[in-house]
Amino acid sequence: MIDKTWTSAADAVSDIPDGASLAVGGFGLSGNPIALIEALLAQGTRDLSVVSNNCGVDDWGLGILLGAGRIRKMTSSYVGENKEFERQFLSGELELELTPQGTLAEKLRAGGAGIAAFYTQTGVGTQVAEGGLPQRYDGAGGIAVASPIKDVRVFDVDGVPREFVLEEAITTDFSLVHAWKGDRHGNLVFRKAARNFNPLAAMAGRVCIAQVEHLVEPGEIDPDDVHLPGVYVHRLVEVGPGIEKRIEKRTVREGVTEPGPVPSTSSGPSASMSKEF
Structure with missing residues (x-):
């Protein structure tokens, strides 16, 4: 049996060196592998070249690595939610390879499929x-x-x-992704909007590290339900269903009562996309 589980996020990212390239899942703040990002921040890794749809916001997601000066280059399709990103880019501190969103997705998928x-x-x-x-x-x-x-x-x-x-195509040294469920062999299931770039980022990394909300035993996930087979995944960390999730913006019409806090277990579009509702 190949058990790919690691005891902690810190252990799982401990060998990511300065100057590494990373593919990171997420769209907006939906599906961000925040536990892995925070562990990377804590260990002090810097000079990173990161491929991700966007760079989080100033105090969440990849934005916390950016704010700490840990990212050298971003390859992204959208950068409009982060003021520190704008400052660093215009000042010459940060390199940016702006890529059309569909093209970015296919560059990651192609890299994982061995297409040059x-x-x-x-x-x-x-x-x-x-x-x-x-x-x-x-x-x-x-x-x-x-x-x-x-x-x-x-x-x-x-x-x-x-x-x-x-x-x-794009391949990277490591990839960091978030999944709803995974078994010890690395087979992953993503939930609703959190699926986004996560499978593609996982495929592109030579070493894929996944944080999962629910860790199950091999055989407990029906093969037809697997979104990403374990062949692409090398390390898993269970973070639990209570992990914090954020929304970039919440907008309601005037005179309409704002809904209560979004439960931390929700990963659907209403809980994770920066959209009006």
């Missing part, structure tokens, strides 16, 4: 393909590093010639 690169129509005719997007500023308003020009080719699609841009 792929062509997509997304970004054709823009700076995504033509280069020149600021990746690092010089601190004085100038661009120190700009995105490169990418290969564009024409393919015949249903008899119509169309341009496609080449995008390289």
Whole structure:
């Protein structure tokens, strides 16, 4: 029997070195592997290159690593919820590779599937393909590093010639993900909106570390219910169903009573997405 469980989040991330690359699950604050992020913060790891849909908020998710100056580069599709992110990027402290969201998802999936690169129509005719997007500023308003020009080719699609841009896959040294349930062999089940980028990030990491709310024995998860097979997962830490979960924003119409606190066990869209309801 291959038991992939570890005793604590601190132990599970203890060998992540300075300068490592990480793929981190989550969308907004939904599905953030917060226990693993906090453990990484506590051990002092720095100079990280992180691939994630976004960078949390100023005091939660990846935002706590950013605020402590631990992240050197972010590869993301959305960065609009974090003022410290804006400050660090414009001052030249942080490098950013801004990537279309669907492209980012496929780059992670392709990396996990052993596909080196792929062509997509997304970004054709823009700076995504033509280069020149600021990746690092010089601190004085100038661009120190700009995105490169990418290969564009024409393919015949249903008899119509169309341009496609080449995008390289992403693999990282480690990945950190959150799952609702996992067995000791590493088979994972995600819950509702918290599924988001977590399976893709898990696939892209050479060493995948997963925090799970419920740890069960092998065989207790029906094979048809497995969202990510254990072959992609190397370490598991049980964090329990009471782990804190946050929402970026809660907006209600004027005159409507605001609902009570969201239970910590909820992972559905209403509990984890930054949307109006």
